[in-house]
Amino acid sequence: MVTSLGRRSIGLVTGFGQFGRFLGNVARALPDVRTWGGLTAQQMRRLGVDSLPIALFIAAFTGIVLALLASYVMTGAVPPYLVGTLVTKTITMELGPVLTGLALAGRVGANIAAELGTMRVTEQVDALETLAYNPYAFLVIPRVLAGLVMFPVVVAFAMGMGIFTGWLTATNLLPITNAEFMRGARLFFMPFDVWYGLLKSASFGFVITLIGCHLGLATRGGAEGVGRATTRTVVYSAEMILVLDAYWAVTLLRGHFQ
Amino acid sequence: MIEFRDLYKAFGANRVLEGFTLEVRDGETMVIIGYSGTGKSVAIKHVVGLLEPDAGQVAVDGQVVAELSRAALTGLRATIGFVFQFAALFDSMTIFDNVALGLRRRPGISEGDIASRVAEALALVDLAGTERLMPAELSGGMRKRVGLARAIALKPRYLLYDEPTTGLDPVTSAVIDQLIVRTREALGVTSVVITHDMRSAYTVGDRIAMLYRGRIRQVGTVAEIRATADPVVRQFIEGRPDGGRAAERASLSQTGQELGLEGVDA
Numbered sequence: 109m110v111t112s113l114g115r116r117s118i119g120l121v122t123g124f125g126q127f128g129r130f131l132g133n134v135a136r137a138l139p140d141v142r143t144w145g146g147l148t149a150q151q152m153r154r155l156g157v158d159s160l161p162i163a164l165f166i167a168a169f170t171g172i173v174l175a176l177l178a179s180y181v182m183t184g185a186v187p188p189y190l191v192g193t194l195v196t197k198t199i200t201m202e203l204g205p206v207l208t209g210l211a212l213a214g215r216v217g218a219n220i221a222a223e224l225g226t227m228r229v230t231e232q233v234d235a236l237e238t239l240a241y242n243p244y245a246f247l248v249i250p251r252v253l254a255g256l257v258m259f260p261v262v263v264a265f266a267m268g269m270g271i272f273t274g275w276l277t278a279t280n281l282l283p284i285t286n287a288e289f290m291r292g293a294r295l296f297f298m299p300f301d302v303w304y305g306l307l308k309s310a311s312f313g314f315v316i317t318l319i320g321c322h323l324g325l326a327t328r329g330g331a332e333g334v335g336r337a338t339t340r341t342v343v344y345s346a347e348m349i350l351v352l353d354a355y356w357a358v359t360l361l362r363g364h365f366q
Numbered sequence: 367m368i369e370f371r372d373l374y375k376a377f378g379a380n381r382v383l384e385g386f387t388l389e390v391r392d393g394e395t396m397v398i399i400g401y402s403g404t405g406k407s408v409a410i411k412h413v414v415g416l417l418e419p420d421a422g423q424v425a426v427d428g429q430v431v432a433e434l435s436r437a438a439l440t441g442l443r444a445t446i447g448f449v450f451q452f453a454a455l456f457d458s459m460t461i462f463d464n465v466a467l468g469l470r471r472r473p474g475i476s477e478g479d480i481a482s483r484v485a486e487a488l489a490l491v492d493l494a495g496t497e498r499l500m501p502a503e504l505s506g507g508m509r510k511r512v513g514l515a516r517a518i519a520l521k522p523r524y525l526l527y528d529e530p531t532t533g534l535d536p537v538t539s540a541v542i543d544q545l546i547v548r549t550r551e552a553l554g555v556t557s558v559v560i561t562h563d564m565r566s567a568y569t570v571g572d573r574i575a576m577l578y579r580g581r582i583r584q585v586g587t588v589a590e591i592r593a594t595a596d597p598v599v600r601q602f603i604e605g606r607p608d609g610g611r612a613a614e615r616a617s618l619s620q621t622g623q624e625l626g627l628e629g630v631d632a
Contacts, residue, residue: 136436227456235454238414239468239516240443242436 192292
């Protein structure tokens with residue numbers, strides 16, 4: 109047991125050390141704008157625009173469920189227009205960013221880890237180096253930047269879709285008028301809610317792409333290694349999303365109660 | 367000139383290179399032969415800084431590779447073409463973009479110049495007209511030729527070939543061998559070719575070095591290697607299942623048993 113504990117501790121320290129070295133390499137590649145500048149737009153399309161359908165799909169159904177759930181919970185106790193409040197606040201501040209983040213951890217994170225992992229085991233990363241390219245500038249920075257910029261954009265669309273389907277559900281399936289829903293939505297609305305959701309999603313995008321790139325480039329051992337890197341990316345990304353979600357709540361929401 | 371000076375490299379408990387020393391002279395084609403997994407590819411990856419030695423040095427034109435700054439290493443890499451075992455083409459790029467990638471890194475080359483250099487390199491490997499294809503649309507032999515075109519498009523001073531004929535049929539292997547010879551004649555490059563295909567080694571090499579147990583067992587001209595009396599080298603070049611290596615194994619095993627050791631194996 110002691111041996112096992114010792115091995116795990118060494119593994120943990122080594123893992124952090126490797127991640128630290130990876131971050132150092134990324135930082136050193138930042139001045140190489142000539143390489144990553146032209147590739148970032150392409151990654152923004154792949155990571156962002158191509159992720160819109162799955163994000164909108166999830167948001168659409170979340171909005172429907174949320175409106176019905178809010179109505180069910182509040183029946184007779186509070187004014188019906190608060191359905192609008194609950195749908196808007198919850199989608200904007202929590203479910204939009206977190207559910208989209210979790211979906212994109214699977215779609216984007218796994219995609220990056222599999223692509224870079226395959227490039228590593230087929231020596232394409234080595235080939236880049238022999239062609240005098242810095243692989244961190246060529247492969248990592250465009251993806252991380254794209255994640256940082258495009259996740260908030262995707263989440264913004266998801267927020268809009270979730271609120272729209274929530275409104276559609278409330279006004280068609282519940283005894284709530286358009287005016288009541290809009291009144292509820294406006295009553296407690298603060299611009300901070302949107303910034304809060306978008307800031308969170310930017311941090312999710314940053315972390316998911318960073319983990320995918322790190323584990324992808326660290327892949328060893330052929331197809332099995334690629335599979336392992338992909339799975340670990342999804343698991344670690346999902347965990348980090350929940351950790352960051354709590355972190356932003358503690359740092360940015362706690363002050364509002366004081 | 368490329369110099370491997372008393373090079374040591376291990377991966378965990380697996381000691382791959384143990385005092386590997388070899389000199390590749392300007393203008394020659396040095397073929398490194400040896401059994402699979404003996405560290406031939408590991409050795410040449412040190413030349414372009416893809417691996418760092420545990421001990422010893424690799425020097426190119428007197429510059430010790432492991433001591434170079436990132437910028438100096440990038441400069442050195444610009445003078446070396448590396449042909450990978452499985453070509454290592456970028457799946458998401460066309461053949462044109464694969465060959466052009468290294469050229470786009472060079473300052474002062476216009477897109478027009480790049481296009482003509484790519485066409486020239488592809489023509490040299492008999493693949494003119496494949497520019498718009500994707501790597502997945504090519505056969506294994508064609509992919510290797512594109513890998514060679516990518517390396518020679520840069521007009522390097524050195525070319526490193528990592529098992530250029532492995533996995534190819536005899537005719538395609540002969541085509542690749544011809545290309546290696548033709549490239550040397552056309553560009554006057556210094557080359558290192560890793561292979562365990564003796565027909566290829568005799569065709570392309572000026573000198574042949576055999577890597578065995580982490581170090582050079584013998585180095586000599588093609589004629590010298592063909593006439594070698596070393597039983598290990600003889601067994602390898604003749605491709606016999608029994609011979610020097612097997613005898614050496616048996617001798618080691620017997621010595622181990624005499625010393626009371628179990629599981630002694632070469």
